[in-house]
Amino acid sequence: MTGDAVIDVRGLVKRFGAKTVVDGFSIRVARGQIYGFLGPNGSGKTTTIRMLCGLLTPDAGEGTCLGLDIRRQSAAIKRQVGYMTQKFSFWEDLSIAENLDFVARMYGLPDRRQKVVAALERLGLGNRRAQLAGELSGGWKQRLALAACILHEPKLLLLDEPTAGVDPKARREFWDEIHRLAAEGLTVLVSTHYMDEAERCHAIAYLAYGRLMTQGSVEEVIATSGLVTYEVGARGAGGADLGHVAASLRDRPGVEMVAAFGARLHVSGGDGAELEEALRPWAADSGLLVRRTEPTLEDVFIHLMNRSTDNFA
Numbered sequence: 618m619t620g621d622a623v624i625d626v627r628g629l630v631k632r633f634g635a636k637t638v639v640d641g642f643s644i645r646v647a648r649g650q651i652y653g654f655l656g657p658n659g660s661g662k663t664t665t666i667r668m669l670c671g672l673l674t675p676d677a678g679e680g681t682c683l684g685l686d687i688r689r690q691s692a693a694i695k696r697q698v699g700y701m702t703q704k705f706s707f708w709e710d711l712s713i714a715e716n717l718d719f720v721a722r723m724y725g726l727p728d729r730r731q732k733v734v735a736a737l738e739r740l741g742l743g744n745r746r747a748q749l750a751g752e753l754s755g756g757w758k759q760r761l762a763l764a765a766c767i768l769h770e771p772k773l774l775l776l777d778e779p780t781a782g783v784d785p786k787a788r789r790e791f792w793d794e795i796h797r798l799a800a801e802g803l804t805v806l807v808s809t810h811y812m813d814e815a816e817r818c819h820a821i822a823y824l825a826y827g828r829l830m831t832q833g834s835v836e837e838v839i840a841t842s843g844l845v846t847y848e849v850g851a852r853g854a855g856g857a858d859l860g861h862v863a864a865s866l867r868d869r870p871g872v873e874m875v876a877a878f879g880a881r882l883h884v885s886g887g888d889g890a891e892l893e894e895a896l897r898p899w900a901a902d903s904g905l906l907v908r909r910t911e912p913t914l915e916d917v918f919i920h921l922m923n924r925s926t927d928n929f930a
């Protein structure tokens with residue numbers, strides 16, 4: 618293992634038939650980090666996560682996970698990994714406690730009862746232990762899934778879109794728990810489509826069409842994107858026709874994206890000079906306020922996606 622890296626891989630490639638779904642992926646993840654995987658549907662996030670933990674063998678590339686070789690020691694890696702898949706896969710007519718007990722038996726865990734009680738308490742499931750899994754709301758189902766993932770005390774957690782369709786309060790609580798686990802030394806890889814969740818990661822990787830487009834902390838990803846963004850809004854109380862402004866800006870050279878955020882527009886492009894030129898007439902309009910602003914993470918991701926070529930088509 619290099620330094621304190623829990624994951625250290627280089628040049629991973631995965632092909633399904635003629636299609637290269639992961640192309641030259643390299644990453645290092647330190648112990649206790651929460652690492653977010655973002656990217657459009659089908660960009661290779663799940664496939665990458667599965668290669669990292671030894672569930673899938675790469676066609677090329679090498680590296681280690683938890684100090685073990687991802688090609689030759691995948692069985693030993695899997696024992697130390699907790700994997701929460703996208704699909705809820707519990708017995709709906711068993712209670713929460715019965716489901717956890719079943720999982721503990723599958724793992725052949727010593728002190729089974731004690732571990733189930735500890736997991737129930739940890740995830741706040743104690744009062745609901747007798748409730749049938751099939752009757753749980755989305756947020757509670759995700760808690761049950763997380764409890765099942767940590768029963769065998771893994772060192773690495775892989776969470777594949779763990780909060781899809783879960784309400785904001787339950788998502789926040791789920792993420793608080795992820796942070797508590799990471800603070801105790803667990804390393805977490807999590808795929809998500811939610812920008813607020815990306816912002817709660819220590820670092821993120823953005824994939825598009827199988828390629829790693831950028832990685833680093835949210836601040837680093839924004840700073841290195843090269844994207845320039847201006848905000849356009851009405852000056853004073855007068856109602857400017859921002860729909861008209863947006864429509865005419867979209868055709869101008871240098872304007873890559875125009876997105877409405879309430880009563881403001883975000884106008885972005887990769888070439889600052891061209892963008893400024895496109896905005897000049899609107900900046901001279903006394904009814905409008907045009908000023909440079911920081912791009913959001915979403916602006917950056919859409920910019921990256923526009924720049925990447927669809928080699929899957």
Ligand SMILES: Nc1ncnc2c1ncn2[C@@H]1O[C@H](COP(=O)(O)OP(=O)(O)OP(=O)(O)O)[C@@H](O)[C@H]1O
Nearest residue numbers: 633634638656657658659660661662663664665929
């Ligand atoms: N076993 C397989 N056989 C053939 N193609 C596959 C297989 N698994 C995945 N793929 C293809 O590989 C590509 C990447 O899929 P993957 O599930 O890794 O993407 P993803 O980024 O996790 O997507 P999502 O956000 O929709 O979950 C997709 O085009 C998918 O159809």
